[in-house]
Amino acid sequence: MDFSWLNLAIIVFLAAGTLLGAMPLIGATLLAPKSRARDLRLPYECGITPHGPARVRFGINYYFYALLFLAFDVDVLYLFPVAAFYPHSPGWAVFWELMIFIGILALAVVYFWRKGVFMWPRKVTF
């Protein structure tokens, strides 16, 4: 591959872009006075000190419902092509394969059923 004017233009463009991006940063670093105040780097800017840590544990109640949605959604998603092909399928083999597929997906629903997700339990106590 030979080096053309286009390649040079791209390199010049990249260099100019980098320079234009870097110049204000370098200029500010060199020319601006710096504050070293105590609270300069506090995360919040409203004048109030942050309260409590950022890494807290919170309930993931909706995790179950998300998984449940996935179970039904994947079910429906994969059944559309099956429904389109089903009238043209020969014999009973396709029917049993479909039953196995739906059975496996239904196990997820049974699992959540046994977990008590459908009882809509109140997870948070006040």
Place this chain on the structure above:
Amino acid sequence: MAAKSDLLIKADPSIDPPILNIKPVQQILDLCRSMSFWPMTFGLACCAIEMMAVGMARFDIARFGAEAFRPSPRQSDLLIVAGTVSRKMAPAVVRLYEQMPAPKWVMALGNCAISGGPFYFEGQYGIVAGVDQIIPVDVYVPGCPPRPEGLLEGIFELQKKLTGRRWWPESREDKTA
């Protein structure tokens, strides 16, 4: 006053000088800074109403380059203390001042910010008698509240402090005096 003010936490005004401290360059930069103050949107009491008025079309602080009121201390270089600083609010004022990047200036707008104003009396316990007890103030604008023109004059004084000259015509009263 002095006996009480030791309860207040003073702001940390420490600012490192620029690495390249070339005087003409800094003068040019100071001129640019003085013509484009970015005040913080920070109103504590009724003086803030005048501050709002000064941002609107009639008084139009944009004529003097200081209309970019920022809602964050990190983006602003002019803290206009517009109103009464209560003791409860004082730590927040200090924190906001400290969160402003350098260079930064402070304007005490109105009598409350200057000295406690009408809310200061012997034995009171709720008001900081002058914001200069907690943060360094560059320009004082008296009035209760000051007229918007007063705030503009304060901006001019700050520009004068930075650049060494006044950039706008004197008012008629100042000329006759």
